[in-house]
Amino acid sequence: MSKRITIHDIAREAGVSAATVSYVINDTAGQSISQETKDKIWHVINMFNYKPNVFAKNLRSSARKIIAVCTQTENYADKADFIDVLEKLSLAFNGKYDLVFIAPPFGRITSADAIIAYNVSRETFYAIGNANYIPLIAVNCCVEDKLFFQITPDFEKLRAKADNYFKTDYAFVCPEPNDAELKNRILSAFETVRFTDDILSVKDTAVFTINGFIADFFKRRNVDLYYEDIYLPLCRHTADCVEKALSREPFDVHIYTV
Numbered sequence: 001m002s003k004r005i006t007i008h009d010i011a012r013e014a015g016v017s018a019a020t021v022s023y024v025i026n027d028t029a030g031q032s033i034s035q036e037t038k039d040k041i042w043h044v045i046n047m048f049n050y051k052p053n054v055f056a057k058n059l060r061s062s063a064r065k066i067i068a069v070c071t072q073t074e075n076y077a078d079k080a081d082f083i084d085v086l087e088k089l090s091l092a093f094n095g096k097y098d099l100v101f102i103a104p105p106f107g108r109i110t111s112a113d114a115i116i117a118y119n120v121s122r123e124t125f126y127a128i129g130n131a132n133y134i135p136l137i138a139v140n141c142c143v144e145d146k147l148f149f150q151i152t153p154d155f156e157k158l159r160a161k162a163d164n165y166f167k168t169d170y171a172f173v174c175p176e177p178n179d180a181e182l183k184n185r186i187l188s189a190f191e192t193v194r195f196t197d198d199i200l201s202v203k204d205t206a207v208f209t210i211n212g213f214i215a216d217f218f219k220r221r222n223v224d225l226y227y228e229d230i231y232l233p234l235c236r237h238t239a240d241c242v243e244k245a246l247s248r249e250p251f252d253v254h255i256y257t258v
Contacts, residue, residue: 010044068114205224
């Protein structure tokens, strides 16, 4: 049986006292501990997968792992999109983990074993990462960092499918991504893009979307609609990456497109 990690092990590896580790874990006020020392302690905690009591008291008695899901929702289309993602994530995890939604502003998330950051800006992603030293997965966010798994749609492949379906001009319609690089990828892949939180403003007669909320709207209009539901495969890739990250095993491939 492997040795149980204690606060003294964390203190030894971080080169500080057990009291300092305790102050950092409990965010004790009045202590002059540098941010560099705090970061080092949290990195050691993550490396050893140590669960302090401040974490454990928030976990369910079943000891099921908890996955926090963070997002930035700007409008109703974003919110409907996120609900769809949560449902697909639940299916992909098949009841193995508990999913918990965390609303902004994002700070220290003490009750989770891993975090999925969905449709957030790159800056927000790193703000979440700098506050939490547990596995962090980027979904619909381009961080291009080998320390993190990243899962995004393959817009070039989606463009090819849409071109084959329409054989003529069409518009790709979706909410505007919070991540600038993801937005650029969409603009590069499609000739006509409508980033909109006002669907009524879209006057195109041929529409391609991967957003279920937008697809449902246009199904009721006299519009030639092509809807490609990519969220279940995207969420399955996400679940697989969460499993890999929680295993703490080294990985060669960290970027996936669906």
